[in-house]
Amino acid sequence: MRIAVVGAGWAGLAAAVRATEDGHAVTLFEAAGMPGGRARSDDAGDGATDNGQHILLGGYARTLDLMRTVGADVERALLRMPLRLTYADGSGFALAPAGTRLLAAASALMGARGFAIGDKLSAVAMALDWRRRGFRCPPAMTVAELLRHGPTQRVRARLVEPLCVAALNTPMAEASAAVFLAVMRDTLFGARDASDLLLPQRPLAQLLPLPAVDWLRAHGATVHLRRRVTGLVPDAQRWRLACATGVDDLRHAEAPFDQVILATPAGDAARLAQSVAPAWSAVAASLAHEPIVTLTLTAPPRAWPAPMLALEANDADAPAQFAFKLGEQPAGVDRVTLVVSAAGHWLARGSDAVAAAAVAQYRRTFGIADGEAVDLASVRADKRATFRCTAGMIRPGMDIAPGLRAAGDWVAGPYPATLEAAVLAGEAAARASGACSRLSGLAA
């Protein structure tokens, strides 16, 4: 079977690798010069800059398996540590690596620093309530509604809100409680190491995108970088792709494909499928998106209780929810990354305003005097970082038309927009395309 995969983000790479493993002739088309999509680096070297700070979790089983398949050195590329939510003053909670998950979570909550006994008891009651519900709730319920009769304000602000914006990139007031509970079930209360934090020690390109492209080429697949697919034409139960290889050069690229997997962002997939599946396209085009702003800065050295810190965020003057100090540090300064998730309302004030507020927030958090320099090195605003994972939202399904499927973190599924959701979607699309080929083989 000739299978075309359009888009070499983590979903497209997963689809291409798994379809190649199944023995299909795969051609991968990527518009950009580097593979990796939203989780890409700007070049192949060790000093490359990533498109934003990414964290993986121990529960990203399919992503880790895919990295191993293509020969990435998972153990060295990722720093593994038990989940902890630590603030700069050392308060917060840390999950014990051993014990049953509910007991580990309960003892972490009871042992949390900076919380009164009433906060801790309310947090344990909240966890028991989630479990009693089977981690399920009506689709239209928001996370804020889920907590309405639950934990104290301090637990909401310092525990649930950071977990919610980190996982769903959507504020609690709008975020889907059903998706949030699915994430909690499979990470915090899932398998023993599922909630472990895996912090990249190498540029993202080296985690999956570059090893995957090498693996694909070594296994006979064709990978076209800088080749944007501009059209999709049905051709006697197959598909022809039109490609732009230059500004004015629009042509049919290849012989027809038996199966096509659109592993682009939702908007691009909607445009490509518009003429063949208008109803599906309308759903894909209707997804709203939420930005993430990533700032890097250098600051006077301070002792951090953990390499990843939660920050006290608020809508008035403190936009960043997390700070990272990872890898080797230059002498005499801290090189820090700040992340502002669910950044839509902040970006409406302009990225200069976000940056100024984040730097002031950092100064306050670490008690850095006016005379000491904090230098902003970069501000990266990804306006369409993920879809807004709001309560009751409808996501398009994988099947678009016969022989045409979608893969991406936005395709209907239990999880929010994450690397694992992208890989799961890519693998599902590859499996379904392969199953079709076997069925048509049987029919013949």
Ligand SMILES: Cc1cc2nc3c(=O)[nH]c(=O)nc-3n(C[C@H](O)[C@H](O)[C@H](O)COP(=O)(O)OP(=O)(O)OC[C@H]3O[C@@H](n4cnc5c(N)ncnc54)[C@H](O)[C@@H]3O)c2cc1C
């Ligand atoms: C700043 C930021 C921080 C994030 N942090 C985390 C995190 O900590 N943990 C986590 O799990 N997830 C995180 N995410 C989300 C994660 O990056 C995404 O869920 C994942 O990368 C999506 O992969 P994808 O393959 O579905 O889509 P994409 O990565 O968007 O890939 C789509 C690809 O299709 C290509 N393309 C588009 N149109 C065409 C066309 N017509 N022809 C050919 N190619 C085309 C694009 O160039 C792109 O390479 C973060 C995202 C951002 C932006």
